[in-house]
Amino acid sequence: MPIEMPKGLPFSVDTWTPSSNTKKHHFLTHAHKDHSQGISTHSSFPIYATSITKNLTLNYYPHLNHSLFVDIEIGHSIAIDDPFQPFTVTAFDANHCPGAVMFLFEGPFGNILHTGDCRLTPECLQRLPEKYLGKISREPKCRLDYVFLDCTFGSFSSKMPSKHVAIRQVIDCIWNHPDARVVYLTCDLLGQEEILVSVCQTFGSKIFIDKENNPDCFQSLSLTVPDIISQDPSSRFHLFDAFPRLSERAEAKLAEARASFQPEPLIIRPSTQWYVFEDVSSEAKKRKIDRFKEARKDEYGIWHVCYSMHSSREELEWALQLLAPRWVVSTTPECRAMELSYVKRHCSYRNLSLDDPLWKLLDIDLQAPFVNENTHEEISCGTSPLLISQMKSSPERFTKKEILTVSSQVKESSVTLFGRARLGLDNSTFIYEETVKPAVSYLDEYVEAQLSNDMCTNRDALEGQQDESKSNEPKEKVVQHTTACSPKGVGENMRKLYRSMHIFVPKPLPSLVDMLNDRKRAKRRLLS
Known part of the structure; x- marks a missing residue:
């Protein structure tokens, strides 16, 4: 199932949801029905596609208005005069099915290649602009900022026949x-x-x-x-x-x-x-x-x-070595791009600066208070959006030393770019819910969020406190968020933050060394 494009982009690709309908420009890579699902409810804005894709789609959905489509053929470019972010889009053969294309977007948001569904052979890549193609030992003259990549068989390591x-x-x-x-x-x-x-x-x-x-x-x-x-x-x-x-x-x-x-x-x-x-x-x-x-x-x-219309893992790795993009986003099941060694080596949040255009693309506004003026250290991308919001709204409550201490305690996220934003980036900032969640489900989600970011929380301790506080829990809006904690405990400012949001302060787990030592001492006592 295709993913939503980030909020900072003025276009959508292969998605036809209420979220993508807020975009001004829509692109359809090919006519497979899993990429046009929901298009029958679409009735506004231009849809850019090849003539074959358009005809096949109109055949599947005969009630669609023919005038919605704008033809863009393989090898052709269209300059789109968007009032806020004018950009150029070029279509390239995706080697997938009749009419299937990859879209190359070039504009103020950077250079973005959306492959749709594809099989990236040498012939397919050679049709891309030469400036974006490097060699195994040399980077391209102009690097792609983002590649939205078809990783359908990203975990299939065998070499497939052509x-x-x-x-x-x-x-x-x-x-x-x-x-x-x-x-x-x-x-x-x-x-x-x-x-x-x-x-x-x-x-x-x-x-x-x-x-x-x-x-x-x-x-x-x-x-x-x-x-x-x-x-x-x-x-x-x-x-x-x-x-x-x-x-x-x-x-x-x-x-x-x-x-x-x-x-x-x-x-x-x-x-x-x-x-x-x-x-x-x-x-x-x-x-x-x-x-x-x-x-x-x-x-x-x-x-x-073995006849494949999608690239194997070997072909994806080879293509990424030539393209050498800054970031890779999987357009297929979540986080599958993380199985690619290129992504593991090169797509790291720690490489981002505070003025990186990525934040604008994600519709996140990070300001100067989060930068250490002396050492130019940066907040980790694993830091809670809620914590960032608190720091931005009340920067006087936090010193820069505290901010950097908190950020340094968060391990680098193992989720690819936009990995938490696959449904229109609804989770890229904190969300207020109108109803109160049951304490059990809320704590479960909270603990899972903590563990998924490699944070030190004690689930048993949280669940043990649940029953005592369930009756005293205020009936007000709940905030979903993820917050870092120190292996040695939580500082006073962080405790206040937790309590202000009516959430239990997490307790650290005992170290593995201590647990092993305790076990050894117990065995010695039994033997003696």
Whole structure:
């Protein structure tokens, strides 16, 4: 599911929510439905997309107003005259599906590459401006400030074959089964048209598609590759739905052929999912290197080929080495970019200065009182937004020494940039709730927040005090926040802050050394 863009940007990409609708400009990278979910309620502002993406989207949502779209084709740039932040956007091929593009935004907010869904091959990257491309041993002339990156297979370390190699494996699998009178191709996903075109050209036969049972796929192929479609069910090649219950339907097809003493049909599924989620036994591990070289048959009789429209971890690492962006944001499941070694090495909050444009992008205004004028030390990004707010509203209550002491006690966050802001940055600043939360749920969230930031809180101590104070807890607005604590305890100013917000002062956990020593002493006493 795509993520919301930061509040400081005047545009949204692939999101159609109340939060993104407040943006003035909207961009659609491609026509897969998970990226256009909610667009049916969208009725204002321009939507920038390629003509293929526009036509496919209008086919899925026929009631959408055609005039909402502004065409931007691959390789073309558009200067957008926004009254507050004028910027330029350029579309580049994303190597994903027909009409899919990456958007390069250049403006006062910096240089931002949003990949959408992509497969970053050398050919794909070479189409980007040369100034943004470096070499393994040399940074680019102009660094991208932010890359919003498709990390769908960011944790998949195996080297996947190229699309061309995968298509060749599909063709070879068909050649190796000449007796199969019917070949079922599970290529009903937008982006797998290249496989169907290659099969059609190689064997001189069109692909039968059941228009009644698969109208969406029929319409998509009619718009992208209409010459390969057939309505004749006697054709050797049939399009086969990958979902739902593919294995059950495949077994049924094979059983039907055996019952009628006919040659078994050939069922081929070009996909990466089976390889990512397959159960790898010890025997399979031995064959791990060879498992991508040819089609493999599973226990249900389905032949699998690793065909991917997304980059593997190896390809993502290689691309980031060339692009060398300042920050990387995962557009797929939360924090998946943190699995990339490039992000671990280079995307660190400690590199940020107080005047870094990042804060403006996040719509956070940090002022001079938070900087040590003598040493130019900075507050850690792990510091609580609530604490920052208190410091900003009442700076006289805190000395700079205290501020820096608090910030130095917070370990560097392990969350990538905008990691806490994936839903429109609603959590980038503290939030007031209109109703009082139950003490149990509030304390659980509080403890989890503390632990997630590597802070020293004692959950048992907090829960032990819960029952005693539940009846005395004031019925007023609750503030969600995360605050740092010292391993040796909490200072007086911090205690006042906790108490002012009607929250228990956290108690530090005993050190591991002390616990081990206590255990040793207890054993000695037992032995003596």
